[in-house]
Amino acid sequence: NQQKIKSICCIGAGYVGGPTMAVMAQRNPDIKVTVVDLNKQRIADWNDADLSKLPIFEPGLDQVVEEARGRNLFFSTEVDQAIQEAEMIFISVNTPTKTYGKGKGMAADLKYIELCARQIAEVATTDKIIVEKSTLPVKTAQAIKSILDHTGNGVKFQILSNPEFLAEGTAMTDLANPDRVLIGGEQTLEGKKAIQALVDVYATWVAKSQILTTNIWSSELSKLVANAFLAQRVSSINAISELCEATEANVEEVAKAIGMDSRIGPKFLKASVGFGGSCFQKDILNLVYIAKSLGLNQVADYWEQVILMNNHQRNRFANNIVSTLYNTVSGKKIAFLGWAFKKDTNDTRESAAIYVADRLMDERAQITVYDPKVTATQMQGDINYLNTRSESENKQYLETETDPYKALEGAHAIAVLTEWDEFKTYNWQTIYNNMSKPAFVFDGRNVLDKVELEKIGFIVQSIGK
Ligand code: UDX
Ligand code: UDX
Ligand code: ADP
Numbered sequence: 013n014q015q016k017i018k019s020i021c022c023i024g025a026g027y028v029g030g031p032t033m034a035v036m037a038q039r040n041p042d043i044k045v046t047v048v049d050l051n052k053q054r055i056a057d058w059n060d061a062d063l064s065k066l067p068i069f070e071p072g073l074d075q076v077v078e079e080a081r082g083r084n085l086f087f088s089t090e091v092d093q094a095i096q097e098a099e100m101i102f103i104s105v106n107t108p109t110k111t112y113g114k115g116k117g118m119a120a121d122l123k124y125i126e127l128c129a130r131q132i133a134e135v136a137t138t139d140k141i142i143v144e145k146s147t148l149p150v151k152t153a154q155a156i157k158s159i160l161d162h163t164g165n166g167v168k169f170q171i172l173s174n175p176e177f178l179a180e181g182t183a184m185t186d187l188a189n190p191d192r193v194l195i196g197g198e199q200t201l202e203g204k205k206a207i208q209a210l211v212d213v214y215a216t217w218v219a220k221s222q223i224l225t226t227n228i229w230s231s232e233l234s235k236l237v238a239n240a241f242l243a244q245r246v247s248s249i250n251a252i253s254e255l256c257e258a259t260e261a262n263v264e265e266v267a268k269a270i271g272m273d274s275r276i277g278p279k280f281l282k283a284s285v286g287f288g289g290s291c292f293q294k295d296i297l298n299l300v301y302i303a304k305s306l307g308l309n310q311v312a313d314y315w316e317q318v319i320l321m322n323n324h325q326r327n328r329f330a331n332n333i334v335s336t337l338y339n340t341v342s343g344k345k346i347a348f349l350g351w352a353f354k355k356d357t358n359d360t361r362e363s364a365a366i367y368v369a370d371r372l373m374d375e376r377a378q379i380t381v382y383d384p385k386v387t388a389t390q391m392q393g394d395i396n397y398l399n400t401r402s403e404s405e406n407k408q409y410l411e412t413e414t415d416p417y418k419a420l421e422g423a424h425a426i427a428v429l430t431e432w433d434e435f436k437t438y439n440w441q442t443i444y445n446n447m448s449k450p451a452f453v454f455d456g457r458n459v460l461d462k463v464e465l466e467k468i469g470f471i472v473q474s475i476g477k
Pocket of ligand 3: 023024025027028029048051104105107124127128
């Protein structure tokens with residue numbers, strides 16, 4: 013008596029829930045998929061007839077939404093009703109790092125998850141399969157289960173862990189062709205049935221050999237570990253970039269040489285101003301916090317170093333701008349190309365640009381930012397969130413331009429913080445003509461053609477060269 017899922021609800025219409033459910037609905041036209049969120053504006057944006065208004069920018073997302081929306085994909089604020097109807101409920105709410113109390117600055121804040129669990133417990137009248145989609149510390153499933161199992165209304169719940177591995181900017185291709193789908197569940201008969209029900213949802217487009225099933229803890233931990241390993245590669249190559257700058261070595265040549273070793277592999281070896289994004293730092297902090305609370309201090313210290321190296325890389329980039337500009341940037345215009353944490357996304361969470369800007373604003377630099385997808389409001393929000401200075405001071409030191417050439421006009425220095433493709437195609441001669449001299453470029457992503465720019469007259473500093 014294998015269960016065939018007909019109705020799915022996803023709580024949380026963000027960067028994970030939105031694209032994931034869009035693809036799930038597209039590939040399963042006979043399953044009704046409802047994505048709910050408390051944020052009314054977000055849901056209105058998901059429902060906007062103008063697909064350019066979708067709340068998140070992700071290449072290819074608009075086509076999938078257009079195909080499935082209104083057919084079997086729905087966006088709604090009616091959370092209770094969607095919970096009631098669904099046989100399977102994905103929890104895809106945000107789990108930021110705690111900013112208060114025990115584990116402050118380290119542990120994940122699970123209040124949104126717990127609220128979801130309590131809401132499900134209150135509303136559900138039929139058996140449900142609950143799927144953790146958010147990145148969570150190991151053993152969260154147990155907490156959810158404990159809340160759900162004590163409702164006393166006779167409803168049965170199975171909890172699955174199904175971590176999402178999509179990367180922003182490539183979410184649609186990652187979802188369409190995942191390296192693997194990971195599903196963890198209880199190793200009981202009921203647990204295995206629930207796992208199978210979710211396997212069947214994915215099997216409409218993912219090969220069975222790529223769908224891994226494990227126990228819940230392995231699944232939860234694998235997500236943290238995958239992100240920790242990826243972040244570690246970036247910190248490792250960034251550490252080497254500093255060594256390259258102090259010698260005659262070139263980090264790109266080194267990365268290529270080591271990447272051809274099939275045991276190391278060529279991906280994720282791009283030196284940069286530092287990794288950002290909502291996951292890497294948070295997941296490592298989670299790992300560190302878990303290790304510490306288990307008394308595994310060497311394990312905790314080992315992984316914490318990945319974050320310390322990343323902080324160092326960002327500071328080093330900012331400090332280098334200051335020292336190169338004759339040890340003062342006070343009152344100087346520094347133009348940023350890019351604010352998002354990587355190209356092809358409007359997401360700015362933990363972006364290196366925020367921290368570099370903050371450091372330069374401490375030195376009273378006048379920052380002007382151009383990013384093709386990030387709004388001025390978002391940038392101000394990001395910098396205010398750091399609480400370094402008053403909102404009005406932040407407004408005074410950080411400006412946004414929607415035209416790149418205007419942003420760069422009159423600048424003493426340009427800093428590239430995001431690797432947007434369009435930066436390569438600008439008319440750099442014109443930009444040079446309109447800048448203060450000497451015209452400095454600090455390429456935090458190694459995307460610009462250093463030789464060409466130097467021919468024009470720029471003084472160019474890249475990462476690890
Ligand atoms: C290494 C490099 O692989 C090789 O390219 C270089 O030229 C010399 O150093 P080697 O020391 O001969 O080669 O063996 P290797 O297979 O790399 O193993 C090194 C150690 O790591 C061994 O003790 C091995 O048991 C251990 N190891 C390796 C693990 O514990 N786990 C692994 O997954 C791989
Ligand atoms: C990451 C994981 O890749 C994904 O599997 C997981 O589901 C969520 O976290 P994401 O944060 O969207 O995805 O982007 P990712 O491509 O991993 O990049 C993270 C950061 O590392 C970015 O700031 C990126 O610019 C930086 N990075 C990445 C480098 O600096 N160098 C690299 O070689 C790769
Ligand atoms: P992620 O990158 O994990 O998708 P986001 O912050 O982009 O994170 O999305 C999480 C979404 O979850 C937000 O839109 C937020 O409003 C929503 N959310 C948080 N708690 C609840 C809740 N209890 N019910 C419904 N939606 C929620």
